[in-house]
Amino acid sequence: MISKKMExxxxxxxxxxxxxxxxxxxxxxxxxDKVYDFSLGNPNVPAxxxxxxxxxxLLAKEEPTVLHGYMxxxxxxxxxxxxxxxxxxxxxxGFTADNIMMTVGAAGxxxxxxxxxxNPGDEVAAFAPYFVEYRNYVANYDGVLxxxxxxxxxxxxxxEAFEAAVTPRTRAVIINNPNNPSxxxxxxxxxxxxxxxxxxxxxxxxxxxxxISDEPYRELVYTGxxxxxxxxxxANTIVGYSFSKTLSLPGERIGYLVIPSEAADYEQLFQAVxxxxxxxxFVNAPSLMQKVVAECLDEKADIxxxxxxxxxxxxxxxxxxxxCIRPEGAFYMFIKSPVPDExxxxxxxxxxxxxxxxGSSFACPGYVRLSxxxxxxxxxxxxxxxxxxxxxxxx
Amino acid sequence: MISKKMExxxxxxxxxxxxxxxxxxxxxxxxxDKVYDFSLGNPNVPAxxxxxxxxxxLLAKEEPTVLHGYMxxxxxxxxxxxxxxxxxxxxxxGFTADNIMMTVGAAGxxxxxxxxxxNPGDEVAAFAPYFVEYRNYVANYDGVLxxxxxxxxxxxxxxEAFEAAVTPRTRAVIINNPNNPSxxxxxxxxxxxxxxxxxxxxxxxxxxxxxISDEPYRELVYTGxxxxxxxxxxANTIVGYSFSKTLSLPGERIGYLVIPSEAADYEQLFQAVxxxxxxxxFVNAPSLMQKVVAECLDEKADIxxxxxxxxxxxxxxxxxxxxCIRPEGAFYMFIKSPVPDExxxxxxxxxxxxxxxxGSSFACPGYVRLSxxxxxxxxxxxxxxxxxxxxxxxx
Numbered sequence: 001m002i003s004k005k006m007e008x009x010x011x012x013x014x015x016x017x018x019x020x021x022x023x024x025x026x027x028x029x030x031x032x033d034k035v036y037d038f039s040l041g042n043p044n045v046p047a048x049x050x051x052x053x054x055x056x057x058l059l060a061k062e063e064p065t066v067l068h069g070y071m072x073x074x075x076x077x078x079x080x081x082x083x084x085x086x087x088x089x090x091x092x093x094g095f096t097a098d099n100i101m102m103t104v105g106a107a108g109x110x111x112x113x114x115x116x117x118x119n120p121g122d123e124v125a126a127f128a129p130y131f132v133e134y135r136n137y138v139a140n141y142d143g144v145l146x147x148x149x150x151x152x153x154x155x156x157x158x159x160e161a162f163e164a165a166v167t168p169r170t171r172a173v174i175i176n177n178p179n180n181p182s183x184x185x186x187x188x189x190x191x192x193x194x195x196x197x198x199x200x201x202x203x204x205x206x207x208x209x210x211x212i213s214d215e216p217y218r219e220l221v222y223t224g225x226x227x228x229x230x231x232x233x234x235a236n237t238i239v240g241y242s243f244s245k246t247l248s249l250p251g252e253r254i255g256y257l258v259i260p261s262e263a264a265d266y267e268q269l270f271q272a273v274x275x276x277x278x279x280x281x282f283v284n285a286p287s288l289m290q291k292v293v294a295e296c297l298d299e300k301a302d303i304x305x306x307x308x309x310x311x312x313x314x315x316x317x318x319x320x321x322x323x324c325i326r327p328e329g330a331f332y333m334f335i336k337s338p339v340p341d342e343x344x345x346x347x348x349x350x351x352x353x354x355x356x357x358x359g360s361s362f363a364c365p366g367y368v369r370l371s372x373x374x375x376x377x378x379x380x381x382x383x384x385x386x387x388x389x390x391x392x393x394x395x
Numbered sequence: 396m397i398s399k400k401m402e403x404x405x406x407x408x409x410x411x412x413x414x415x416x417x418x419x420x421x422x423x424x425x426x427x428d429k430v431y432d433f434s435l436g437n438p439n440v441p442a443x444x445x446x447x448x449x450x451x452x453l454l455a456k457e458e459p460t461v462l463h464g465y466m467x468x469x470x471x472x473x474x475x476x477x478x479x480x481x482x483x484x485x486x487x488x489g490f491t492a493d494n495i496m497m498t499v500g501a502a503g504x505x506x507x508x509x510x511x512x513x514n515p516g517d518e519v520a521a522f523a524p525y526f527v528e529y530r531n532y533v534a535n536y537d538g539v540l541x542x543x544x545x546x547x548x549x550x551x552x553x554x555e556a557f558e559a560a561v562t563p564r565t566r567a568v569i570i571n572n573p574n575n576p577s578x579x580x581x582x583x584x585x586x587x588x589x590x591x592x593x594x595x596x597x598x599x600x601x602x603x604x605x606x607i608s609d610e611p612y613r614e615l616v617y618t619g620x621x622x623x624x625x626x627x628x629x630a631n632t633i634v635g636y637s638f639s640k641t642l643s644l645p646g647e648r649i650g651y652l653v654i655p656s657e658a659a660d661y662e663q664l665f666q667a668v669x670x671x672x673x674x675x676x677f678v679n680a681p682s683l684m685q686k687v688v689a690e691c692l693d694e695k696a697d698i699x700x701x702x703x704x705x706x707x708x709x710x711x712x713x714x715x716x717x718x719c720i721r722p723e724g725a726f727y728m729f730i731k732s733p734v735p736d737e738x739x740x741x742x743x744x745x746x747x748x749x750x751x752x753x754g755s756s757f758a759c760p761g762y763v764r765l766s767x768x769x770x771x772x773x774x775x776x777x778x779x780x781x782x783x784x785x786x787x788x789x790x
Contacts, residue, residue, distance in 0.1 A: 001603055001660040002667040003514050003536070009670050010663060017468065017673065046459035059450060064441035068644045073412065104499060104648070107676035119398050136674040141398070208396055249463045251682025253499070253648075265396035268405060272397040275404050278412065279531040281502035286681045287646025 009136065015361045016040060016132070023355050030353060036382035038370040039355040041180070041331065043248040045306075045373070048299040051247060054292045068287055073278045074270075075102025075256070075285055079294040083256055086297040091229040099260055101273055102285035105253040106216045106242035110137050111280060113212055113238045113257060114172070116272035118143040122171040124212075127157045129334065129364035131180050131214070143171070150364050155182035155325055155334065159193050166201045172210040173198070177227055178217040181362050181369035182334045183327025185221065188228045195234035208236055208264040216242040216255070217330035219300065222307050225328055235262035238273075243293050245331075245373075246301045254289040306331045309372040309379045316383045321395030331373040334359070338393035342368050348392070352385030404531065410756045411435060411527070418750050425748060431777035433765040434750040436575070436726065438643040440701075440768070443694040446642060449687045463682055468673045469665075470497025470651070470680055474689040478651055481692040486624040494655055496668055497680035500648040501611050501637035505532050506675060508607055508633045508652060509567070511667035513538040517566040519607075522552045524729065524759035526575050526609070538566070545759050550577035550720055550729065554588050561596045567605040568593070572622055573612040576757050576764035577729040578722025580616065583623045590629035603631055603659040611637040611650070612725035614695065617702050620723055630657035633668075638688050640726075640768075641696045649684040701726045704767040704774045711778045716790030726768040729754070733788035737763050743787070747780030 002010065019039035026035045058067055074080065080097035087093050103109035118124070120142035126134050128150040138145045148165050151158045166173075173194070177186045198209050213230045218241065221227060231237045242255035259270045277284065284290075313333060314326055323336040335356075337345040342358045346368055349356050359367030372379060397405065414434035421430045453462055469475065475492035482488050498504035509519070515537035521529050523545040533540045543560050546553045557568075568589070572581045593604050608625045613636065616622060626632045637650035654665045672679065679685075708728060709721055718731040730751075732740040737753045741763055744751050754762030767774060 002511050002663055003517075005514075006511050006667040006671065009674060010666050013666070013670060014673065020465075021467065040465060042460075042465040044460055047463050051463070052454045052459070055450060055454060059447045064447070065437075065439060065643065068442050068446070068646050070415075070435060070437040070645045072416065104676065105678060107678050109676075111676035116397050116401050119400075133674065137676065140674065248460065251462075251464045251466060251679060253678060253681050268397055271405050271408070272401040275408060276401065278409065279404060279528065279535065280675065281499065281504075281506035281532065282677070283500060283502050283648060284646060286648050286684065288683075289681065 005139070014132070016357050019355050019357060026353060033377070033381070035353045035355070036378050036385065037355045038372065038374060039357055041245065041371050041373060042250055043245060043373045044375050045248050045302045047248040048296065050296050050299050051249070051292060054295040055288065058288065058291055062291070067291065071284060071287065073284050074274045075100070076287070076290050079290045082294045082297060087258070091232070093229060093231060095258065095260070098270070099258055101257045101259065101270070101277065102290050103240070103255045103257055103277065104282045104285055105244060106214055106240045106255045107133065107137070108253065108282050109240040109255050109257040110212065110214060111140060112273045112276040112282070113240065114138060114141050114143065115276040115280060116269060117171050117210060121169060123167060123169045125162065125165050125170060125173040127162070127175070129155070129181050129359060129362035129367070130174065131176060132361045132363070134174050146170070147363050152364070155179065155184045157186060157190055157194065159190070159197065162194070163197050166197065166209070168205040168207060170201070170207070170209050172212050174212045174214060175230070176214045178220060178329025180217065180330055181332045181359070182325060183330050183332050184325060185225050185227055185328045188226065191228045191230055191233050198234060211237045213237060213239045215239055216245050219246040220303060220306065220331060221329040222303065222310065223328045227329070231258065231260040231262070235260065236264055238263070247293065247296055247299060249289070252286060252289045254285055254293055306373065308376055309374070312376070313370070313372055313379050317386060320387050320390035322386070322390060331371060333370045333372060334367050335370060337366055337368055338390070338395055340366055342366055349385070349389060352389060354382055354385050400534070409527070411752050414750050414752060421748060428772070428776070430748045430750070431773050431780065432750045433767065433769060434752055436640070436766050436768060437645055438640060438768045439770050440643050440697045442643040443691065445691050445694050446644070446687060449690040450683065453683065453686055457686070462686065466679060466682065468679050469669045470495070471682070471685050474685045477689045477692060482653070486627070488624060488626060490653065490655070493665065494653055496652045496654065496665070496672065497685050498635070498650045498652055498672065499677045499680055500639060501609055501635045501650045502528065502532070503648065503677050504635040504650050504652040505607065505609060506535060507668045507671040507677070508635065509533060509536050509538065510671040510675060511664060512566050512605060516564065518562060518564045520557065520560050520565060520568045522557070522570070524550070524576050524754060524757035524762070525569065526571060527756045527758070529569050541565070542758050547759070550574065550579045552581060552585055552589065554585070554592065557589065558592050561592065561604070563600040563602060565596070565602070565604050567607050569607045569609060570625070571609045573615060573724025575612065575725055576727045576754070577720060578725050578727050579720060580620050580622055580723045583621065586623045586625055586628050593629060606632045608632060608634045610634055611640050614641040615698060615701065615726060616724045617698065617705065618723045622724070626653065626655040626657070630655065631659055633658070642688065642691055642694060643696070644684070647681060647684045649680055649688055701768065703771055704769070707771070708765070708767055708774050712781060715782050715785035717781070717785060726766060728765045728767060730763050730765060732761055732763055733785070733790055735761055737761055744780070744784060747784060749777055749780050
């Protein structure tokens with residue numbers, strides 16, 4: 001009865017979201033403290049106090065017709081200007097309000113970018129492992145996601161495989177840095193190499209190829225490592241940002257796109273993403289939250305909270321014999337499954353009330369993703385279960 | 396450079412939105428009190444006090460990780476339940492939380508419904524005059540909008556023309572009641588007739604044809620007229636609602652879809668709209684606002700405010716010789732242009748600092764739309780300009 005495209009999606013519904021629903025049911029059945037739900041990137045750190053304070057201040061001083069009203073589809077101009085200024089201060093860029101479009105989270109922003117760019121059959125490259133929704137976002141506009149196979153030693157981009165994957169139909173490359181699900185950071189050298197390959201391919205094919213940089217985890221970095229700001233290395237870049245993780249506002253759906261003036265046909269492109277925002281039904285990013293984030297740009301995520309979780313989990317899992325990369329950013333750990341079929345492992349883990357997402361949801365079977373944006377207690381209390389699983393599999 | 400679909404949209408950008416931008420510029424140039432901007436449905440009535448009070452209460456009592464966190468893609472279960480209960484109380488329906496999906500405004504909801512239903516080439520009928528974005532929403536999923544020509548005497552649906560427009564490819568009919576831009580209400584008899592035609596056509600073609608009922612103006616009714624709740628007359632109905640107009644929250648992007656259990660393949664359909672919500676990048680309706688509207692379901696729009704505007708404008712325009720239907724609902728007036736090319740008239744009106752939207756944006760050339768959700772002062776002060784225009788055109 002439903003559309004053919006949706007039939008495929010319904011039959012193959014998001015494992016992550018199904019886990020989330022399952023986790024809630026298990027919590028009801030066994031008690032929330034007895035379920036170790038590492039399935040979803042739903043931060044357990046409360047939003048900074050400044051968020052509630054700003055909401056209260058806005059309610060007191062702003063006209064409700066403005067605070068809750070329509071504005072330009074691209075967002076409130078003063079909000080966009082504050083974001084541009086903040087980026088310029090932190091990354092030495094030269095943006096103005098005209099380079100910023102407020103979006104319904106990063107997911108909304110990516111959809112607008114892809115709607116603006118893709119003709120049917122256009123290819124979008126992505127480095128495995130990648131967030132599984134990219135495939136759906138690209139398919140929304142009849143594009144084809146082309147997977148660059150993972151380097152499971154380092155989880156850094158395999159640049160040779162990437163170069164081979166770029167064709168005359170390549171319209172965009174999605175980069176997610178820091179990376180979900182691996183937690184690695186792509187360093188400046190890698191970004192320069194990717195930019196160099198794309199410059200060369202653009203010349204060779206006479207095409208414009210965009211980097212779409214999905215950056216919800218930009219501020220979640222443990223090592224002091226720099227996360228390169230890609231517009232400084234490559235003109236045809238669209239940055240998608242979300243405040244979901246930094247300000248712990250995932251349910252509020254607030255983020256932005258950056259379209260640098262150096263991008264090809266910048267003015268037309270900016271108009272296109274703005275119109276996409278409108279016709280896809282977002283219309284504009286939620287108005288109150290636009291004004292809230294503009295006042296919270298200097299707030300920091302409580303990175304210490306996540307670092308503590310990472311350390312206790314990483315150290316214990318390594319001790320138990322699991323194999324995984326120590327995350328440098330984001331709040332995910334990508335663990336090698338003790339058995340080739342990682343779905344078997346996630347099913348076994350469920351018996352320990354541990355919820356993990358199979359790596360096949362990230363185009364990387366044989367691994368599982370653990371989201372450690374949960375309470376410290378959840379991490380610590382899950383350890384005996386992980387230990388029993390390790391023993392069961394003879395690690 | 397941008398996609399072909401977007402090229403068409405950029406070249407033919409929304410006249411309404413362009414007017415909105417133009418109105419802001421004119422207000423800066425001439426002063427806001429000297430510009431009579433009737434272009435956009437952006438309510439001038441402030442949100443009810445209960446909205447700010449509820450936000451403050453929620454900030455005080457709810458955990459920020461819940462208040463601003465992810466929930467099921469369909470929305471918070473308790474919010475959906477309250478909405479179902481409110482509908483049941485008011486319309487004698489029998490909905491539960493499982494019939495309600497929270498959406499990013501009505502526009503977001505309509506997109507989810509169309510994504511769930513349409514295969515490429517499927518037809519969606521709409522009664523002219525209709526909100527121009529319907530055409531874009533349908534085109535997002537490669538559907539074809541089939542226009543039912545307007546009856547410019549009554550602006551009620553032409554049922555004979557409608558019946559002729561329904562084909563084996565018809566997948567849905569969009570109904571907007573009370574109507575934007577005409578302000579008329581389709582009475583129960585008309586809804587029954589439409590339902591009867593569709594039942595017959597479904598049988599004839601062996602197809603399922605959905606009514607998608609776009610109802611942001613349901614609560615804005617002047618005459619005491621009943622706006623029929625369509626699920627009671629026709630099983631294959633999807634209702635799209637928005638709190639934008641009733642609670643004056645258009646910028647917050649909060650609404651819901653109703654999928655009645657009687658709809659064909661209800662369970663699969665509900666799953667499909669929920670997944671569409673996710674993959675289109677909405678993910679979920681803004682979390683704080685979900686909880687706000689759940690507490691404000693009994694708040695009433697200040698219909699007196701709009702009625703006063705309607706009366707002063709309607710009476711004066713009739714006196715000056717303009718021809719239009721007295722609106723029964725919503726906050727729009729659809730005025731016959733004094734010259735066949737209504738764009739000439741809107742350009743002349745601009746010289747009087749009066750901003751109106753050409754009817755060709757509603758598939759009804761020869762008319763103009765006036766949004767009177769503005770201050771009473773704007774209405775009154777615009778009258779001399781309307782009078783001069785009437786004299787100029789010899790009305």
